[in-house]
Each structure stands twice: as C-alpha cells, then as structure tokens.
Amino acid sequence: xxxxxxxxxxxxxxxxxxxxxxxxxxxxxxxxxxxxxxxxxxxxxxxxxxxxxxxxxxxxxxxxxxxxxxxxxxxxxxxxxxxxxxxxxxxxxxxxxxxxxxxxxxxxxxxxxxxxxxxxxxxxxxxxxxxxxxxxxxxxxxxxxxxxxxxxxxxxxxxxxxxxxxxxxxxxxxxxxxxxxxxxxxxxxxxxxxxxxxxxxxxxxxxxxxxxxxxxxxxxxxxxxxxxxxxxxxxxxxxxxxxxxxxxxxxxxxxxxxxxxxxxxxxxxxxxxxxxxxxxxxxxxxxxxxxxxxxxxxxxxxxxxxxxxxxxxxxxxxxxxxxxxxxxxxxxxxxxxxxxxxxxxxxxxxxxxxxxxxxxxxxxxxxxxxxxxxxxxxxxxxxxxxxxxxxxxxxxxxxxxxxxxxxxxxxxxxxxxxxxxxxxxxxxxxx
Numbered sequence: 119x120x121x122x123x124x125x126x127x128x129x130x131x132x133x134x135x136x137x138x139x140x141x142x143x144x145x146x147x148x149x150x151x152x153x154x155x156x157x158x159x160x161x162x163x164x165x166x167x168x169x170x171x172x173x174x175x176x177x178x179x180x181x182x183x184x185x186x187x188x189x190x191x192x193x194x195x196x197x198x199x200x201x202x203x204x205x206x207x208x209x210x211x212x213x214x215x216x217x218x219x220x221x222x223x224x225x226x227x228x229x230x231x232x233x234x235x236x237x238x239x240x241x242x243x244x245x246x247x248x249x250x251x252x253x254x255x256x257x258x259x260x261x262x263x264x265x266x267x268x269x270x271x272x273x274x275x276x277x278x279x280x281x282x283x284x285x286x287x288x289x290x291x292x293x294x295x296x297x298x299x300x301x302x303x304x305x306x307x308x309x310x311x312x313x314x315x316x317x318x319x320x321x322x323x324x325x326x327x328x329x330x331x332x333x334x335x336x337x338x339x340x341x342x343x344x345x346x347x348x349x350x351x352x353x354x355x356x357x358x359x360x361x362x363x364x365x366x367x368x369x370x371x372x373x374x375x376x377x378x379x380x381x382x383x384x385x386x387x388x389x390x391x392x393x394x395x396x397x398x399x400x401x402x403x404x405x406x407x408x409x410x411x412x413x414x415x416x417x418x419x420x421x422x423x424x425x426x427x428x429x430x431x432x433x434x435x436x437x438x439x440x441x442x443x444x445x446x447x448x449x450x451x452x453x454x455x456x457x458x459x460x461x462x463x464x465x466x467x468x469x470x471x472x473x474x475x476x477x478x479x480x481x482x483x484x485x486x487x488x489x490x491x492x493x494x495x496x497x498x499x500x501x502x503x504x505x506x507x508x509x510x511x512x513x514x515x516x517x518x519x520x521x522x523x524x525x526x527x528x529x530x531x532x533x534x535x536x537x538x539x540x541x542x543x544x545x546x547x548x549x
Contacts, residue, residue: 125159127194127204134209136191138164140241141217147444151179151204153208155190156241166208169378178211185241197448202494236540237549248536251369252525256321256546260366261344262361263319268344271311273304273320275277278499282390286328288415300325305516306447306503307347309479312514313506320408327546333533334421334471336522338542344398345516351460351478354515355436358464358474359392362434366390369528386468389432396436399458402427408467418444419463424471436462447489449477462517470527476517483507483510 120135124154127135127273139157149168154161168176170479182188182507192206232239239245246541263270286340292298304320311318346354366387369377379382398403406413406423413423419437429434439458442451480486486507490500497504517538525537535541538549 121216123159124155124157124162124202127162127202127206130194131196132206133192134193135206136189137206138189138214139187139307141184141186143184144179144182145176146179147487151176153179153182153190156189161207162204163197164192164340165207175208175211178213181216182213183217184220185217187217187250187516189214191253204215232412233535233541233546234394234548240539243379243437245536248525248529249377249539250376251373251380251529252521254369254373254539255365255525256342256521258324258365259361260321261368262364264315264346265318268317268319269315271304271308271310271315271318271320273301273307273322273343275301275323277301286326288325288327289528299382300484302326303341303518304343305345305518308343308507308516309503309514312345313510313512314345316347317344318346319499320406331544332421334523336534336538336542337544339534339538340521342521343518346510347514348512349478349515351438351462351476351515353439354476354478354517355396355462357520358462358476358517359434359436360395361453362464362474362524363390364530365524377529380529383530386432386530387528390467391433394434394436395431396462397427399440400436402437405430416441416444419472421471424463424465425469428471429466429469431467433467434498434519435467437465438462445477447493448479448486450480451485460501466523466527468527468530470523473523474517474519475517477515478515480503481507481511481513483511 120130120133122130122135122137124137137155137157139155139526141153143154145153151166153166155164162313163337166176166179179280189212190208192204194204194206196203197205219530220374221235250286278298278413287302288300289297290480303322304322308318308320319342322340323338325338327337328335370387371539400415403413403415406426411423411426413419427437439452440461442457445461447457452458452460459477463469463472464474466473478487483504487504490497522534522537526534535543
C-alpha cells in the first residue's frame with residue numbers, strides 16, 4: 119500500500135493509495151456517499167459505493183463527524199469537477215478518532231467567537247489560503263536576500279536599548295540588572311552586523327505595547343529588517359521596491375488557487391511593478407489638506423491620511439523626507455533641509471497604508487548624540503551603538519517590513535488579525 123498526500127494524488131491515477139487526514143464535509147445520495155477529506159496539502163472528494171464496500175465500512179459514513187480523523191484507502195481516478203482534478207473510489211476506511219460536535223458551523227459566527235476558537239478556525243479554507251500566502255511571502259523575501267548575498271542575523275528579543283518609542287515598551291525585570299525590554303526592532307543590532315558583513319537582515323517577532331485597537335495594529339507581529347553598509351537613501355528605496363515587486367511576482371506564480379479562494383482581484387497585484395512613485399512629505403500634506411484632512415506639517419501621518427494617499431496610485435507609493443521630530447532619533451538629517459530626515463514610508467496600494475518604514479541612518483557621532491539627548495534617552499544604554507560611529511563609520515541605510523501588514527494587503531483582507539496564526543491584541547492573549 120502506497121501512503122501519499124492529496125497534493126500528490128494526480129501522480130497515482132489508476133492506483134490504490136492511502137491518505138491520512140480529516141473529514142471536512144460529507145453528503146449522501148442513497149447508495150453512493152461522498153466524503154470530502156483534507157490532509158493539510160489539499161482537499162479530495164472520496165466516493166463510497168455500497169455495492170463495492172463491506173457493510174461495516176459503508177456504515178461508517180453515518181458515524182463520521184466533521185473533523186473526524188481517518189486514514190482512507192482508495193483508487194485514484196481523474197475527475198475534472200473535483201478539487202485537484204482527481205477523486206478517490208473508497209476501498210477502506212480506518213477511523214483514528216470520531217470528533218466531538220464541531221463548534222464552528224456553516225452559520226455566521228462573530229469575531230469574538232472565531233478568535234476564541236482560533237486554534238480550530240485555522241482549519242477553515244480561508245485561513246488555509248492566507249497561511250499559505252504568508253508562507254510564500256516569507257520564503258520569497260528570504261530568497262530575495264539570499265540571491266543578493268545578504269546574511270541572516272538573529273537579533274536579540276530581550277534588550278536594554280530602546281529602538282522606537284519608550285511609551286510602547288513591554289518590560290520585565292532582568293535578574294539584578296534592572297529592566298529589560300521586549301525588542302521593538304532588531305535594527306540597532308543589524309547596524310553593528312552590517313559593519314562586519316555589509317548586507318544583513320533579520321526576521322523575528324517584534325513587540326509594541328501600543329494601546330491601539332485599529333485593524334492595522336497588533337501587540338506582537340513579525341518583521342523583516344535589512345541593513346546595508348555603504349548604502350544611501352536612494353539605493354535603499356530601490357532595494358525595497360525591487361524586493362516587494364519580487365514578492366508579489368512569486369505569490370502570483372505560486373499561490374493562484376489561494377488568491378482565487380480569497381476572491382482577490384488579481385489585476386490589482388499584477389500592476390505591482392518597480393519603480394514606485396515617490397511623494398515628498400510636504401507635498402503629501404498639501405494633498406491631504408486639499409482632501410479635507412486636518413494633517414499639518416510636522417505631524418506623522420495617520421491611517422486615514424495614508425489611505426487617502428495610497429488610493430491615488432495603482433502601486434505602492436513612497437512618502438519621503440518626513441520632519442525630523444516626527445521620526446526616530448537614528449535617522450540621518452537631510453542636507454537639503456535640516457528640518458527633515460532622509461527617510462521613507464512605503465504605503466501599500468488600495469488604501470492599505472504603511473508596510474515599510476526606512477531611512478538612511480545618522481553616521482555622524484556628534485549629530486547622533488545630540489538627537490539622543492534631545493529625545494532624553496539614557497545615553498549609557500547606547501554606548502555600544504555610539505561606538506559604531508567611532509570605529510569606521512560609513513553611510514548606511516535600512517528598512518523594516520511588517521509581515522502581517524504585507525499579508526493583509528496581498529491577500530486583500532480587512533484586518534491584521536487574519537494574517538497571523540495566533541493574533542495578540544490589547545484585549546486578547548488566548549489562545
């Protein structure tokens with residue numbers, strides 16, 4: 119007996135094989151019964167014919183409940199109307215477990231109910247599609263960097279240095295050394311690594327204790343960050359747009375069935391080609407004010423502002439040269455306008471808002487130290503970071519891409535909570 123997966127059944131037409139999975143659905147037509155079985159690689163329709171089966175095997179149909187686990191033996195045959203183009207003629211069923219009544223049914227369930235049952239909701243066809251696309255996005259990004267000789271660096275999760283806003287830190291007591299924080303970013307450590315390895319990236323969980331309940335925020339999310347030595351802001355922008363165009367191309371190539379399951383408008387993704395338009399922050403403020411926004415020069419852009427701007431383009435758009443005091447201390451002063459910094463936010467198209475934040479980093483020791491003092495940050499925790507400006511400082515740039523925001527945009531879904539297996543929100547720590 120050959121054990122295989124549903125994804126491989128097309129290679130066994132005319133042969134008897136065994137698959138292991140779970141009952142997704144069933145229906146009956148008298149002496150012919152149908153089991154729709156999933157195994158994590160796909161779905162297959164399995165046909166039970168009473169005259170071809172022992173009575174006890176045929177009668178198992180009535181006992182099997184949704185999500186019952188089973189091993190199913192049958193002959194593979196072509197069937198264009200079935201998922202995957204094949205179906206199985208059942209010859210035997212081995213029951214692993216008869217599942218209890220499944221709490222998630224075909225009726226409409228509320229958001230809280232589905233989040234409470236997230237461990238089961240992951241089995242739904244929609245979540246199955248989203249998680250496959252998330253996986254493809256992550257692999258594509260890794261491949262993009264690997265092909266360009268970037269080195270993966272694992273940055274620490276516990277840190278004593280603040281990377282972003284002090285008010286959004288999760289803290290814990292760290293033995294006798296005082297407070298440690300869950301990392302908001304791996305960037306500072308990547309800056310150290312790029313001075314050794316030139317082009318580096320990290321990928322890991324990121325934590326922000328931000329008391330926000332919008333559809334664009336999680337308290338724990340995953341971020342890809344890159345840092346490049348001898349790289350200015352212009353080159354940084356080019357790498358970002360090349361990477362994102364590469365990712366979308368890979369998803370379109372390898373995830374079309376999943377995109378179709380989500381009813382994604384593929385034409386919107388097909389237009390994602392480099393280069394991306396660039397809009398100066400000052401011009402963005404003027405456009406927003408003309409469209410009724412109360413945004414004024416000096417403000418960081420809110421979600422509604424980002425939606426207005428990104429809806430103007432058929433592909434992502436860079437907003438560049440933000441005011442210095444609206445951005446983090448480590449961003450390099452713009453020589454053409456010292457009130458601004460050499461930075462960018464990349465807004466996804468279709469109103470999805472920011473998915474990448476980036477900048478050239480301040481490589482001048484005196485200017486960086488002045489910014490740390492302006493922000494009243496504890497200098498002693500940045501001594502090692504300041505060392506990078508003492509021993510062979512060079513122009514360098516980097517960026518951070520939020521995986522969940524990118525998945526949400528590419529999938530065309532509404533809320534970040536659908537883009538991560540187990541979302542962490544300010545009101546949710548379970549399951």
